[in-house]
Every structure is written in C-alpha cells, then in structure tokens.
Amino acid sequence: MMRYGVDLRRFNTFGLPAVAEQYLPLTDLAQLEGEEFRQAPDLVLGGGSNLLLLEDLPGLTVHVLLSGITWSDGKGRFRVAAGADWNQFVRYTLERGFVGMENLILIPGTVGAAPVQNIGAYGAEVAEFITAVHAWEYGVGPVDLSPADCAFGYRDSRFKREPGRYLITAVSFDLSTPRALKLDYGAIRGELDRLGIEQPTATDVANAVTGIRRSKLPDWFLLGNSGSFFKNPVVARSTYERLLQTHSDLPAYPIDEAHVKLPAGWLIDRAGLRGQGNERVGTYDRQALVLVNRGGACGRDVLDFSKRIQDTVAEQFGVQLEREVQLVGGM
Ligand SMILES: Cc1cc2nc3c(=O)[nH]c(=O)nc-3n(C[C@H](O)[C@H](O)[C@H](O)COP(=O)(O)OP(=O)(O)OC[C@H]3O[C@@H](n4cnc5c(N)ncnc54)[C@H](O)[C@@H]3O)c2cc1C
Structure with missing residues (x-):
C-alpha cells in the first residue's frame, strides 16, 4: 500500500536523511500490473547500500521486497527474487555444496541490485554466474535479459546506464560448471595460512573472506557507510609507469596490455586522507576507500567531502576517481 512522507534514513546504510514523497513496497509481482505502478518510479530501492x-525525494520510491529462492534442478541453477538478501543467497549456495560465490560473501544488499553494478570482490564478479535477469520494463511489461543484453562491465551494466527503464524482479544463476577456487586476490591466501588451512574448500574461502572483510570494513549499523565509495581507476600503462618513478610501491592489477587498475584506497591513503574529514563525515581509519557518516551527516556533506578527495588525488597523482555509489536527487 502506498505511504506518504516516509523517512528513508533506516533504509540506506549511510544513514542519510531523506523523505520519500510516495513510498510503495513491492512484495508481490502481481502489483506491477496495477494502477500505482503505471508510472516509472523515481527511485527503485533495494537494501540502500550503494x-x-x-535530498528529500519527490515522486515515487518503490522498495523491492520480493522474496524467495527457487532451486529447481537440484544441480546448480537458481532463480532468486530481487528482494532476497544477497549474503543469505551466497550462504544458501555454499550450504548446498556449490563452488563460485564464496568470494562474494558478505556484500550487503539485495539480489536484484547485484546485476546493477555487477557486484564484485576478491577477483570475482556476479556476471560470471548470471544466466538471465528478469525485469519489468516500463511501458513494455515483463522481459528476460540475457547476459549480453545486460552489457556488464566493471561495476557497470545497462541497468546502471539506463536508470528508470527496468525494475529487476528476479535473477537466474548457474553454478553447475565446476570451478577452481580463486585464492590469489587480496589477502585470501594469507588469511587461509593464518587459519592453518592448506587444502581449502569453498566454505573455507568464504570464512577467510568474511574475516578479511570484518577486519577492514566498518559495520554500517554502527558507522554508516556504503562500502567502497570510488571505483578503482583503470589507467594507461604509461601513466602507471610515470607514477612508479615517484611511488615505487604503487600496487597495480593488469587489465590488458595497455591498461592497469590502481587501488583507489591506496591513492587516497597516500594523499594523506585516511581517517581525515570533519565531525560529520570522513574516511574510515582502517580503509581510506570507505567514507563514513560519523554522525548527523547529510548527503551534501558526503558529496562535498568526496569532491575534496577527488581533487586531492587528481592534484597529487593526475588520476581521476569516479564514484561507485549512486547519487540520488539534486541533479
Ligand atoms: C559495507 C559495504 C560493503 C560493500 N562491499 C561491496 C563489494 O565488496 N562489492 C560491491 O560490488 N559492492 C559492495 N558494496 C555496495 C553494495 O552492497 C552493492 O552495490 C549492492 O549490490 C547494493 O544493493 P542494494 O540492494 O543495497 O541496492 P541499493 O543501494 O538499494 O540500489 C543500488 C542501485 O541499484 C538500483 N536497484 C536496486 N534494486 C533494483 C531493482 N530490483 N531493479 C532495478 N534497479 C535496482 C537502485 O535504483 C540503485 O541505482 C558494499 C556496501 C557496503 C555498505
């Protein structure tokens, strides 16, 4: 049922104040055929973690609360409703013995939002496992999009580039293909060594990733945040080589012959901004890539501080940081 003047503070992990003029929870697919859904929403809201x-939101906010996991074939095919909790789905697959999702454990948010920015962590991306995205296309009706239709990229997809066109209702995954564990990204091997595990299972990797994430990322219940605020910038190899002359310990991940990806957190840290900010907003003292609401921040405070970070990094390294979080309102 439609509600009016709903405070979204508890529906976004940054804990930012904003009142939705019209707020409509979507709990049943049949609602999409109704009058209230005729107009495209101004915001499709999942877990509010990105x-x-x-500012306050004029118009319609639809909160996607569709739930349920269907594991139809007993093998590795799943169809999951858009409002299902991502982390619970990952655990569901691991408990049933499937390999693949372990590196993506503990990412907050809903299954329906996962394709939007093609969530990824520790060398894995959700696009590797998606076979179809089921959506409601405004002005058209129900549609099924293949992975090619979704145009997945690094923290990117068609859904991110065409906001307002699709409301994702469910996602289909295939985990039936045998996969090797991905252990070479970040501190996974180190954490497994620390735990004394030589022949890890997918669950061991999930536990290792859980340990690493808990040590690096703030709990958003205690300190509002939206995870990585910026994408890791992809730069020309020549830029990387120039930077190496003054910063010999600059880490980089190869993308192709001509490009490398630099860790945005390292750049912010080296620009002297880790733990910096003011009484309302700052960078987390254990991970500079995470901006935190220290109490009473509004969206503008966070945006202004993020621009200061972008300017400082651009000045010091000649590298432009691009936001990973989605701005809502004030455009
Ligand atoms: C502590 C923390 C750690 C994080 N770590 C990671 C990480 O490791 N990797 C990573 O990739 N991300 C990470 N994130 C970001 C975030 O968890 C993901 O982007 C997640 O997929 C967002 O899901 P959500 O349901 O909260 O989406 P929301 O924040 O509600 O929405 C995000 C975007 O998706 C759109 N959207 C949401 N649901 C739908 C739908 N059903 N149909 C159409 N559009 C929709 C929204 O309109 C918005 O544009 C982290 C966030 C936090 C707070």
Whole structure:
C-alpha cells in the first residue's frame, strides 16, 4: 500500500536523511500490473547500500521486497527474487555444496541490485554466474535479459546506464560448471595460512573472506557507510609507469596490455586522507576507500567531502576517481 512522507534514513546504510514523497513496497509481482505502478518510479530501492541520498525525494520510491529462492534442478541453477538478501543467497549456495560465490560473501544488499553494478570482490564478479535477469520494463511489461543484453562491465551494466527503464524482479544463476577456487586476490591466501588451512574448500574461502572483510570494513549499523565509495581507476600503462618513478610501491592489477587498475584506497591513503574529514563525515581509519557518516551527516556533506578527495588525488597523482555509489536527487 502506498505511504506518504516516509523517512528513508533506516533504509540506506549511510544513514542519510531523506523523505520519500510516495513510498510503495513491492512484495508481490502481481502489483506491477496495477494502477500505482503505471508510472516509472523515481527511485527503485533495494537494501540502500550503494546510494548517496542528497535530498528529500519527490515522486515515487518503490522498495523491492520480493522474496524467495527457487532451486529447481537440484544441480546448480537458481532463480532468486530481487528482494532476497544477497549474503543469505551466497550462504544458501555454499550450504548446498556449490563452488563460485564464496568470494562474494558478505556484500550487503539485495539480489536484484547485484546485476546493477555487477557486484564484485576478491577477483570475482556476479556476471560470471548470471544466466538471465528478469525485469519489468516500463511501458513494455515483463522481459528476460540475457547476459549480453545486460552489457556488464566493471561495476557497470545497462541497468546502471539506463536508470528508470527496468525494475529487476528476479535473477537466474548457474553454478553447475565446476570451478577452481580463486585464492590469489587480496589477502585470501594469507588469511587461509593464518587459519592453518592448506587444502581449502569453498566454505573455507568464504570464512577467510568474511574475516578479511570484518577486519577492514566498518559495520554500517554502527558507522554508516556504503562500502567502497570510488571505483578503482583503470589507467594507461604509461601513466602507471610515470607514477612508479615517484611511488615505487604503487600496487597495480593488469587489465590488458595497455591498461592497469590502481587501488583507489591506496591513492587516497597516500594523499594523506585516511581517517581525515570533519565531525560529520570522513574516511574510515582502517580503509581510506570507505567514507563514513560519523554522525548527523547529510548527503551534501558526503558529496562535498568526496569532491575534496577527488581533487586531492587528481592534484597529487593526475588520476581521476569516479564514484561507485549512486547519487540520488539534486541533479
Ligand atoms: C559495507 C559495504 C560493503 C560493500 N562491499 C561491496 C563489494 O565488496 N562489492 C560491491 O560490488 N559492492 C559492495 N558494496 C555496495 C553494495 O552492497 C552493492 O552495490 C549492492 O549490490 C547494493 O544493493 P542494494 O540492494 O543495497 O541496492 P541499493 O543501494 O538499494 O540500489 C543500488 C542501485 O541499484 C538500483 N536497484 C536496486 N534494486 C533494483 C531493482 N530490483 N531493479 C532495478 N534497479 C535496482 C537502485 O535504483 C540503485 O541505482 C558494499 C556496501 C557496503 C555498505
């Protein structure tokens, strides 16, 4: 049922204040055929863990609360409703013995939002496992999009580039293909060594990733945040080589012959901004890539501080940081 003047503070992990003029929870697919859904929403809201709410939201906010996991074939095919909790789905697959999702454990948010920015962590991306995205296309009706239709990229997809066109209702995954564990990214091997595990299972890797994430990322219940605020910038190899002359310990991940990816957190840290900010907003003292609401911040405070970071990094390294979080309002 439609509600009016709903405070979204508890529906976004940054804990930012914003009032939705019209708020409609979506709990049943049949609702999409109704009058209230005729107009495209101004915001489709999942778990609110990748949003920067800049102001009160005029118009319609649809909160996707569709739930349920269907494991139809007993093998590795799953169809999951868009409002299902991502982390619970990952655990569901691991408990049933499937390999693949372990590196993506503990990412907050919903299954329906996972394709939007092609969530990824520790060398894995959700696009590797998606066979179809089921959506409601405004002005058209129900549609099924293949992975090619979704145009997945690094923290990117068609859904991110065409906001307002699709409401994702469910996602289909295939985990039936045998996969090797991915152990070479970040501190996974180190954490497995620390735990004394030589022949890890997918669950061991999930436990290792859980340990690493808990040590690096703030709990958003205690300190509002939206995870990585910026994408890791992809730069020309020549830029990387120039930077190496003054910063010999600059880490980089190869993308192709001509490009490398630099860790945005390292750049912010080296620009002297880790733990910096003011009484309302700052960078987390254990991970400079995470901006935190220290109490009473509004979206503008976070946006202004993020611009200061972008300017400082651009000045010091000549590298432009691009936001990963989605700005809502104030455009
Ligand atoms: C502590 C922390 C750690 C994080 N770590 C990671 C990480 O390791 N890797 C990573 O990739 N991300 C990470 N994130 C970001 C975030 O968890 C993901 O982007 C997640 O997929 C967002 O899901 P959500 O349901 O909260 O989406 P929301 O924040 O509600 O929405 C995000 C975007 O998706 C759109 N959207 C949401 N649901 C739908 C739908 N059903 N149909 C159409 N559009 C929709 C929204 O309109 C918005 O544009 C982290 C966030 C936090 C707070």
